[in-house]
Amino acid sequence: MIRPMARTNTRFVEAYNELLNLCDQLEVGAYLPSENALSAQLGVSRTVIRSALTRLDDCSIIALDGREKILRRHSNAEDRLEGPPVLLGIEELESRFLDWVLRMDVPPGTVLNVAQLSKDFSVATHTLQEFFSSLSRFGIVVRRPRGGWVLLGFTKNYAVELSDFRTVLELNSVRHLAALPLDHEIWARLDSLEQEHLDLLQRIDKDFHDFSPLDEKFHAVINSVVVNRFVKEFQKIISLVFHYHFQWNKTHERERNEDAIREHLALIEALRSRDADKAEAAARRHLATSKQTLLSSLETNSHAT
Amino acid sequence: MIRPMARTNTRFVEAYNELLNLCDQLEVGAYLPSENALSAQLGVSRTVIRSALTRLDDCSIIALDGREKILRRHSNAEDRLEGPPVLLGIEELESRFLDWVLRMDVPPGTVLNVAQLSKDFSVATHTLQEFFSSLSRFGIVVRRPRGGWVLLGFTKNYAVELSDFRTVLELNSVRHLAALPLDHEIWARLDSLEQEHLDLLQRIDKDFHDFSPLDEKFHAVINSVVVNRFVKEFQKIISLVFHYHFQWNKTHERERNEDAIREHLALIEALRSRDADKAEAAARRHLATSKQTLLSSLETNSHAT
DNA sequence: TAAGCTGTCTTTAATAATAATAAACATATT
DNA sequence: AATATGTTTATTATTATTAAAGACAGCTTA
Numbered sequence: 001m002i003r004p005m006a007r008t009n010t011r012f013v014e015a016y017n018e019l020l021n022l023c024d025q026l027e028v029g030a031y032l033p034s035e036n037a038l039s040a041q042l043g044v045s046r047t048v049i050r051s052a053l054t055r056l057d058d059c060s061i062i063a064l065d066g067r068e069k070i071l072r073r074h075s076n077a078e079d080r081l082e083g084p085p086v087l088l089g090i091e092e093l094e095s096r097f098l099d100w101v102l103r104m105d106v107p108p109g110t111v112l113n114v115a116q117l118s119k120d121f122s123v124a125t126h127t128l129q130e131f132f133s134s135l136s137r138f139g140i141v142v143r144r145p146r147g148g149w150v151l152l153g154f155t156k157n158y159a160v161e162l163s164d165f166r167t168v169l170e171l172n173s174v175r176h177l178a179a180l181p182l183d184h185e186i187w188a189r190l191d192s193l194e195q196e197h198l199d200l201l202q203r204i205d206k207d208f209h210d211f212s213p214l215d216e217k218f219h220a221v222i223n224s225v226v227v228n229r230f231v232k233e234f235q236k237i238i239s240l241v242f243h244y245h246f247q248w249n250k251t252h253e254r255e256r257n258e259d260a261i262r263e264h265l266a267l268i269e270a271l272r273s274r275d276a277d278k279a280e281a282a283a284r285r286h287l288a289t290s291k292q293t294l295l296s297s298l299e300t301n302s303h304a305t
Numbered sequence: 306m307i308r309p310m311a312r313t314n315t316r317f318v319e320a321y322n323e324l325l326n327l328c329d330q331l332e333v334g335a336y337l338p339s340e341n342a343l344s345a346q347l348g349v350s351r352t353v354i355r356s357a358l359t360r361l362d363d364c365s366i367i368a369l370d371g372r373e374k375i376l377r378r379h380s381n382a383e384d385r386l387e388g389p390p391v392l393l394g395i396e397e398l399e400s401r402f403l404d405w406v407l408r409m410d411v412p413p414g415t416v417l418n419v420a421q422l423s424k425d426f427s428v429a430t431h432t433l434q435e436f437f438s439s440l441s442r443f444g445i446v447v448r449r450p451r452g453g454w455v456l457l458g459f460t461k462n463y464a465v466e467l468s469d470f471r472t473v474l475e476l477n478s479v480r481h482l483a484a485l486p487l488d489h490e491i492w493a494r495l496d497s498l499e500q501e502h503l504d505l506l507q508r509i510d511k512d513f514h515d516f517s518p519l520d521e522k523f524h525a526v527i528n529s530v531v532v533n534r535f536v537k538e539f540q541k542i543i544s545l546v547f548h549y550h551f552q553w554n555k556t557h558e559r560e561r562n563e564d565a566i567r568e569h570l571a572l573i574e575a576l577r578s579r580d581a582d583k584a585e586a587a588a589r590r591h592l593a594t595s596k597q598t599l600l601s602s603l604e605t606n607s608h609a610t
Numbered sequence: 611t612a613a614g615c616t617g618t619c620t621t622t623a624a625t626a627a628t629a630a631t632a633a634a635c636a637t638a639t640t
Numbered sequence: 641a642a643t644a645t646g647t648t649t650a651t652t653a654t655t656a657t658t659a660a661a662g663a664c665a666g667c668t669t670a
Binding site: 611612613614615616617618619620621622623624625626627628629630631632633634635636637638639640 | 641642643644645646647648649650651652653654655656657658659660661662663664665666667668669670
Binding site for chain 3: 007009012044047051116129
């Protein structure tokens with residue numbers, strides 16, 4: 001009779017195999033460490049260690065009697081246990097899901113089938129539920145009145161509001177940055193960033209694809225001067241949305257990227273002058289361009305309303 | 306044998322009782338409407354209607370034969386079904402949870418016991434899970450490596466970062482507002498707000514408790530000029546945190562509130578001059594005071610680190 | 611015969627039951 | 641006294657199951 005396996009025994013299996021390794025390093029006849037020591041060493045609870053020891057005893061690998069754990073033989077390939085398929089955690093899910101939505105161009109209003117998606121992404125259904133719940137904070141999905149989820153974004157409105165929000169946050173970062181003292185490490189980082197931009201500009205005709213990661217890095221550095229968990233959280237979504245769309249929009253890609261590089265350089269220049277107004281103006285220019293790029297990339301795809 | 310009730314049959318029970326009402330309004334011997342009609346009328350699926358009709362037949366309230374549904378008798382009290390206890394949805398949970406954390410002064414680092422809390426709040430455990438997942442976006446809770454949740458906020462750091470974030474958003478709103486044309490409806494709303502502030506100032510000695518809702522209203526109006534879903538989402542948390550703490554901090558409450566009213570009035574005045582710099586300065590002053598109030602209210606409570 | 615109805619079946623989400631794990635407590639051994 | 645094991649309890653993650661919704665096809669009646 002197959003009993004329902006309520007919770008995966010991954011921890012047990014891994015601990016058991018690890019114990020086999022440990023045993024193989026000992027002489028036959030040697031004593032194993034205490035349960036407490038083993039549990040500390042393998043980083044699992046004593047409960048898991050005890051189950052594993054019991055099984056080792058059942059397989060005659062050790063002789064278990066009270067606190068005596070005598071090694072009787074070394075292990076062979078058959079002794080190894082195979083764990084259940086590993087499910088993804090909620091962190092890996094995030095980028096895979098947004099990737100799916102943005103790349104597959106899933107239209108707004110799509111009803112999200114939790115059962116199906118959990119298979120596709122190889123996660124537990126409740127993991128998806130939790131994930132959707134957290135995404136609902138960003139208005140990407142909404143819960144339907146009696147169960148189920150609907151994909152809301154990414155509409156044109158969403159893009160506009162996201163861009164505006166990004167602008168608010170990033171202008172704040174820029175103003176902070178311009179006020180930092182000259183011995184702050186940020187200036188060295190900006191110098192190095194500037195060099196990378198100049199390098200890419202040299203070989204823009206063939207390497208224009210390299211701009212996307214550089215853009216991500218650039219904005220990350222700018223925003224790094226503001227230490228704020230809310231800013232950080234939003235940066236994740238902003239970065240994902242902007243850069244996925246960036247990668248798609250193939251119209252005038254070389255020119256767009258070249259223009260963006262020049263805007264970045266202008267911003268670096270303005271920041272270095274430590275003139276807040278000048279820096280803000282340069283940042284505004286670039287963010288406006290970015291917004292336009294995002295909007296036009298949505299328009300080339302059909303269902304942005 | 307009691308079978309496990311996987312999903313609550315609230316919908317069935319409610320539909321059944323509703324059907325009883327409907328039957329009681331008919332003469333004995335009358336025909337009931339079609340399943341489709343009933344399902345449309347009661348707003349439930351035909352599946353539920355069919356189960357209910359079958360039960361009505363079993364109880365000899367109707368005679369069910371194909372599409373003939375003849376009423377045989379009126380219902381009595383015993384026929385009524387009692388549903389399972391109603392669980393709260395995730396929306397009600399939000400304010401109740403934050404209320405609990407803030408009022409009960411749950412210390413940061415507390416491990417949140419989902420099983421226990423789900424009883425206390427009378428919600429399903431998975432509802433809590435989802436809720437925590439969404440709260441984790443705001444860094445109020447974090448998931449522990451192997452299951453479970455820990456309450457993070459509200460530490461001093463959290464308060465500082467929340468205040469700073471609030472300042473960024475609200476200064477943006479203020480700059481927007483100052484640029485709005487004179488015929489915009491916002492000016493009338495500000496006039497009325499100003500009057501409410503002046504009124505309260507008159508009777509501040511006895512009614513200083515009335516300030517908290519007025520403060521909430523004031524900031525809501527200021528921020529209403531920016532239409533942005535991300536701003537709105539944050540306003541919810543900001544408003545909750547600030548106003549709960551506001552209500553606790555009893556030290557110099559009258560003076561604090563009077564000062565805050567004067568700062569509000571100064572901001573309204575500055576906004577009306579439509580001088581962005583002046584308005585920004587006034588807003589900064591008030592937000593700084595607000596931040597200090599929040600911090601001091603955390604310090605009076607023991608465990609802000 | 612067309613419109614509407616019911617019978618049947620499929621799909622999906624919400625919940626309870628359950629196994630895995632962690633942790634606390636009690637007892638035994640060195 | 642310190643550390644080990646034995647036992648019990650609490651809690652989470654996952655599965656199995658049920659309620660509900662919806663789709664489809666065949667029947668009935670006007």
